[in-house]
Amino acid sequence: MKLTTNPHYSRRQFLKRVATASGMIAAPLVLPSSALGRNAATAPSNRITLGFIGIGAMGQGHLRGLLQYPDVQVVAVCDVDRWRRETAKTTTEQTYAAKQPGGTYRGCQAYNDLRELLARGDVDAVVIATGDNWHGPASVMAAKAGKDVYCEKPCSKTIGEARAMVVAARRYGRVFQVGLQQRSTPEFIKACGLVRDGAIGKIKIVYVVHPGTSGDVNLPAEPVPEGLDWNLWLGPAPWRPFNGRFHKYGKPPHVVPWHFCRDFGGGNLTSNTVHAFDVVQWGLGMDESGPEKIIPPETGEVPSLTYEYASGVRVQVVAGRLESEKHFVPPGWEVGAPIQNFGALFVGSDGWIHVGRRGYLASFPKEIVQKTPDGPGSARPVKNHYQDWLDCIRTRQLPACDMAIGCRSTIVSHLGCIARWTRRPLKWDPAKEKFIGDDEANRLRCRAMRQPWRI
Numbered sequence: 001m002k003l004t005t006n007p008h009y010s011r012r013q014f015l016k017r018v019a020t021a022s023g024m025i026a027a028p029l030v031l032p033s034s035a036l037g038r039n040a041a042t043a044p045s046n047r048i049t050l051g052f053i054g055i056g057a058m059g060q061g062h063l064r065g066l067l068q069y070p071d072v073q074v075v076a077v078c079d080v081d082r083w084r085r086e087t088a089k090t091t092t093e094q095t096y097a098a099k100q101p102g103g104t105y106r107g108c109q110a111y112n113d114l115r116e117l118l119a120r121g122d123v124d125a126v127v128i129a130t131g132d133n134w135h136g137p138a139s140v141m142a143a144k145a146g147k148d149v150y151c152e153k154p155c156s157k158t159i160g161e162a163r164a165m166v167v168a169a170r171r172y173g174r175v176f177q178v179g180l181q182q183r184s185t186p187e188f189i190k191a192c193g194l195v196r197d198g199a200i201g202k203i204k205i206v207y208v209v210h211p212g213t214s215g216d217v218n219l220p221a222e223p224v225p226e227g228l229d230w231n232l233w234l235g236p237a238p239w240r241p242f243n244g245r246f247h248k249y250g251k252p253p254h255v256v257p258w259h260f261c262r263d264f265g266g267g268n269l270t271s272n273t274v275h276a277f278d279v280v281q282w283g284l285g286m287d288e289s290g291p292e293k294i295i296p297p298e299t300g301e302v303p304s305l306t307y308e309y310a311s312g313v314r315v316q317v318v319a320g321r322l323e324s325e326k327h328f329v330p331p332g333w334e335v336g337a338p339i340q341n342f343g344a345l346f347v348g349s350d351g352w353i354h355v356g357r358r359g360y361l362a363s364f365p366k367e368i369v370q371k372t373p374d375g376p377g378s379a380r381p382v383k384n385h386y387q388d389w390l391d392c393i394r395t396r397q398l399p400a401c402d403m404a405i406g407c408r409s410t411i412v413s414h415l416g417c418i419a420r421w422t423r424r425p426l427k428w429d430p431a432k433e434k435f436i437g438d439d440e441a442n443r444l445r446c447r448a449m450r451q452p453w454r455i
Contacts, residue, residue: 042071048393051076051123051147053114053138054130055088057252058152058179062127063088066386067095076123078111082227083250085110112229114138118145125175125393128152131258132265133237136161139176140455143168148175148393150386154270154410155403160446162407162414163433164455169403177389177399178406180278182342182357184385188279190369191346191355195283199368200348203284203313205328207345208276211297211305211317212268213417217261225249236453237263266417270410273317275342278401278409279355280315283346287405290412290430291315294419301425303327305416317416332364418444 050072052063059079066072074092079085089110097105111117114134118126118141125148128138136156142149149169155178156162169176182188195203221241224230228249230242246258259265281287291307303326307315321338322329329335330347339345340356353369354362363369385400392399411433418441419426427436435441449455 044073047071047073048390049073049075049122049124051078051117051120051126052088053078053117053126053128053142054134054152055079055081055084056129056131057255059084059127059129060088060091060252062129062150063091066127067092069386069390071390074108076109076111076117076120078114078117080112080229080232081247081249082112084252085112087251113232114141118142118147123147125149129179131256132157132270133263134235136165136455137236137449137453139165140168143172143174143176146172146174148389149403150177150179150389151403151406152179153406154266154274154413155406156410156414157265157270158445158447159411159414159433161455162410166404166407173396175389175392175396175399176403177385177392178401178403178410179385180275180401180406180409181385182275182279183282183400183405184388185357187355187357187359187361188282188343191344191353191361192279192283194353194363194368195346195348196285199351200346200353200363201350203311203346203348205347206280206283206313206315207322207327207339207347208273208280208315208317208343209320209339209341210268210273211319211416211420213270213420214260214262214265214267219243219245234450236449236455238450266413269317269416269420270413272342273416274410274413276344277315277412278406279342279344281405281409281412283344284309284311284313287408290408291415291428292430293425293427294415295425296416296419296423298420298423299425305420307412307415330364414445 048071050066052059052074055063055077063074063077067074077085077088077092079088089108092108093105096107097103117123126142128135128142128149128151130138132154135151135154139149139151139155156165220243222243224242228247233247234240240263246261246264248257256265256271259267259271265271281290286309291309293308295302295306297304305317316327318327318339321336322333324335330352333352340354340360343354343356343360345352345354351364351368361369388400415426415428421444422441426438426441429436
């Protein structure tokens with residue numbers, strides 16, 4: 001059943017009513033078998049219609065991936081960069097045309113303004129892959145418009161936005177998947193399960209990478225490229241002149257070229273390390289909580305950005321490798337070996353587990369990951385992140401990385417940024433989501449938005 005149409009009659013009934021009103025009911029309606037869902041195709045009335053907001057490097061990847069799903073129909077794309085939205089529209093129509101008997105398809109609309117896309121009543125769900133600056137406002141607007149959401153990480157630019165997104169998702173009953181896809185990845189499912197089950201004993205410390213954050217920058221004004229709506233690109237961020245380091249018109253050269261600027265992102269901690277923080281939260285069983293103290297290296301108290309949990313576990317964000325003169329190097333670990341990007345090294349009283357992408361899973365003793373029924377790096381198959389989201393849109397269940405989970409992991413990234421910006425230790429109340437005894441740090445939980453945008 002179409003999720004956004006009148007629940008009292010099907011699309012086929014609707015077409016019949018239109019035909020009757022037009023005086024065409026006497027003529028038989030002949031449809032190709034694929035339109036009726038035969039030959040392993042999904043009938044249009046059972047497809048989930050999608051809109052894409054933000055078609056940069058990540059957005060293009062999501063578009064290519066979801067275009068392959070027979071139970072999905074991409075009907076709209078949106079980007080403030082004309083080249084990107086027109087390219088996305090062309091990609092969509094060419095992909096569908098290749099599957100049509102006549103080899104033609106015209107059914108995807110391109111938009112400059114996300115509000116026009118969200119106003120469409122025939123869009124069931126949206127994929128948001130804009131810059132961090134737009135994640136919060138776009139997600140809340142989508143929820144209010146009755147759309148289910150897949151939003152790229154980090155799910156918000158601030159702690160305050162993260163909380164507002166959770167509230168909106170619950171208030172409007174939306175299925176909201178955050179793009180922390182390791183929640184649907186076999187090696188991570190297995191690793192975090194082993195850690196929580198006590199396979200390496202009591203967890204003492206966890207290592208992740210990378211600790212860099214963003215700063216204040218002042219770049220010179222450059223001409224705005226024709227075809228780029230710079231004012232809408234900025235959206236809720238403070239106004240500043242265009243500079244090519246923030247956005248390269250046309251084909252995107254990088255995933256997050258703008259994240260070095262504090263107005264638009266939080267640097268590596270929010271762009272990349274958020275994946276690792278999500279693994280840490282998951283492995284420690286802290287999806288409903290978080291750390292209670294954050295110590296930046298600028299204090300001289302710690303060699304690397306350090307988080308402390310109530311359990312006594314420490315999480316350290318290292319530059320890439322453990323250094324014996326700075327960090328505790330666990331038995332069995334080779335000094336100088338790199339910590340996996342987006343992964344984590346869990347160190348316990350009885351050994352360690354190191355997990356990363358593309359099937360990487362190792363342990364000491366090595367038997368820890370080998371003695372389980374699945375063997376190393378080959379956990380039981382699970383549906384991937386896209387399919388999990390699509391399934392949950394139909395069942396209305398919580399997805400693998402529901403907004404509440406994704407926001408708490410993102411908040412861990414924001415805590416590290418604020419500690420580094422203030423250059424002092426911070427105490428955090430994860431239940432109230434407030435810093436204890438630090439007014440300046442609490443003010444940094446939110447940022448003013450440029451009119452007319454709000455959340």
